[in-house]
Amino acid sequence: MDYVIKLKDVSVSYLQNRKGTHSVKDFVLKASFISPFEKHRVLHHIDLTIKKGDSVGILGPNGTGKSTLLRTIAGIIKPDSGSVEVKVPISPLLTLGAGIELELSGYENMRIALALTGNYSKATRSEMIEKVSDFAELTKEQLRMPTKMYSTGMLARLAFSSVMTAQPELLMIDEVLAVGDRGFQKKCKNRLHEILNNGATLLFISHSPDEVKEVCKRGICINEGRKIYDGSAKKAAEVYSKLF
Amino acid sequence: MMQIKRRYIIFFLIYKNLQLKYKHSVLGFFWSLxxxxxxxxxxxxxxxxxxxxxxxxxxxxxSGLVFWLYFSNATTQLSIVFIKNAHLIKSFNISKTMYPLTELGGELVSFLLGLIPFMVIMYFLGLEFSLNLLYLIPVILLFSIFIFSVGIILGSLNVFLRDVGIIWNTINPALFYLSPIAYSYQIVPEKFKFIVKYNPMYHFLELVRDVLYVGQVPSEHYVGRCLLITSVAVVLAIFIYRKTRNGFISNL
Structure with missing residues (x-):
């Protein structure tokens, strides 16, 4: 089958401030001796091919480059070396509530979120908005309120629904599935399965091996910026558990 | 397809900026006037x-004040534009220039809207309405490019050194009094004239006043100067932005 993502020997570094150079004073003091920035390698020589319809769980300890990997695939970070090839549009859900403006109403935020994820079009606008509000289980009245009056759970529902309602081709989820109450979580998982059944590809970061086993078929384990396992979700969960 | 989507993003980001600016104040837009x-x-x-x-x-x-405030507001907003949008920059693969562009777009819209009532006031203050006023369009365009460049420089550096924004806020009032807004170049004592002369704002203000105050075609001298200043600013902005943009994500 055809692949949708192909990473060849990808290495990614961050340009990092040397300790504590965050003000001009430090900058002037330090820059005269050493460059204030240093490169810090986050991902080492990653090779990865993902086929259409794959559901891939990504496991690994904190700070080992899981999010960086997704951001590299999404084109948000440019790799130092290697090539990244992505053939389909991406719906990223990397930080929950990115772009939610607390002063604006639920409806306004919804429209912005739809535009940012590439799901906004004039033709389907009202239909989409209705679907999103249905999924989020927010009433018209609530959606007209500024989102600063929302509870954390309501905010998460709003953010999540704006992405989950569309049928994405390639969905990326970064540790944000555990939102809302039990009922909403269940709904999200059902919707996720629905999206997958419709032929979407999924990249899914989680810290719960059980969740990965439940949602994904394939699993990848990352440790210290290197891919240490790539295979079935079940095996990846075992490898992950052994890391601790 | 991608193009259409980008259009929506630009539209919504500008819309958002304007909404956030005026939504929750009683007088709304009129505050800016x-x-x-x-x-x-x-x-x-x-x-x-x-x-x-x-x-x-x-x-x-x-005439000087209105344009100064546009400069001051817009550069202040642009200096924090990347920091403010850190979440979006980290989550969506949208060109990072989109954020300052839409920020300036919002500022430009409110500046232009404010210009309408002020033009009316200027009319009563003796401004003659003639076709010469159309020269305002290229002048505003050039001025906006200059502001955008200054903003990109400040915004990019601010990601790495957070006090750039604070410093800018601090020197802003100083810059205001160093620019001939309340006084004119001719009044400045000879030995201090160089301070005003090397202030880019001076040239832009003179250019604006050629149209809004004198009511003539902008003089070649100031057009030339402003083109030169803007070109230098653009080149500098591109250089600094290119140098720094790859480090944005790790430092935001």
Whole structure:
């Protein structure tokens, strides 16, 4: 089958401030001796091919480059070396509530979120908005309120629904599935399965091996910026558990 | 397809900026008019007797003031634009230039909307409405490019050194008094004239006043100067942005 993502020997570094150079004073003091920035390698020589319809769980300890990997695939970070090839549009859900403006109403935020994820079009606008509000289980009245009056759970529902309602081709989820109450979580998982059944590809970061086993078929384990396992979700969960 | 989507993103980001600016204040948009108006009144009260040499002082002040406030507001907003949008930059693969562009777009819209009532006031202060006023369009365009470049420079550096924004806020009022807004270049004592002369704002203000105050075709001298200043700013902005943009994500 055809692949949708192909990473060849990808290495990614961050340009990092040397300790504590965050003000001009430090900058002037330090820059005269050493460059204030240093490169810090986050991902080492990653090779990865993902086929259409794959559901891939990504496991690994904190700070080992899981999010960086997704951001590299999404084109948000440019790799130092290697090539990244992505053939389909991406719906990223990397930080929950990115772009939610607390002063604006639920409806306004919804429209912005739809535009940012590439799901906004004039033709389907009202239909989409209705679907999103249905999924989020927010009433018209609530959606007209500024989102600063929302509870954390309501905010998460709003953010999540704006992405989950569309049928994405390639969905990326970064540790944000555990939102809302039990009922909403269940709904999200059902919707996720629905999206997958419709032929979407999924990249899914989680810290719960059980969740990965439940949602994904394939699993990848990352440790210290290197891919240490790539295979079935079940095996990846075992490898992950052994890391601790 | 991608193009259409980008259009929506631009539209919504500008819309968002404008909404956030005015939504929750009772007077809304009118605050942005009140601000220069207060300045104008203060200046008229304090300085109009101090500088009797300037003909039609109210018009002189107002024409400079309106453009200064555009510069000051826009650069202040642009200096924090990447920091403010850190979440979006980290989550969506949208060109990072989109954020300052839409920020400036919002500022430009409110500046232009504010310009309408102020043009009416200027009319009563003696501004002649003629076709020469159309020269404002290229002048505003050039000025906006200049502002955008300054903003990109400040915004990019601010990601790495957070006090760039604070420093800019601090020197902003100083820059205001170093620019010939309430006074004119001719009044400045000879030995201090160089300070004004090397201030880019001076040239832009003169360019604006050619149209809004004198009511003539912008003089070649200031057009040339402003083109030169803008070109330098653009080149500098591109250089700094290119140098720094790859480090944005790790430092935001």
């Amino acid at each position: 009140l601000h220069p108006f207060m300045y104008l009144l203060i200046f008229l009260a304090i300085f109009s007797t101090a500088f009797p040499a300037i003909e039609n002082y109210p018009l002189y002040v107002l």
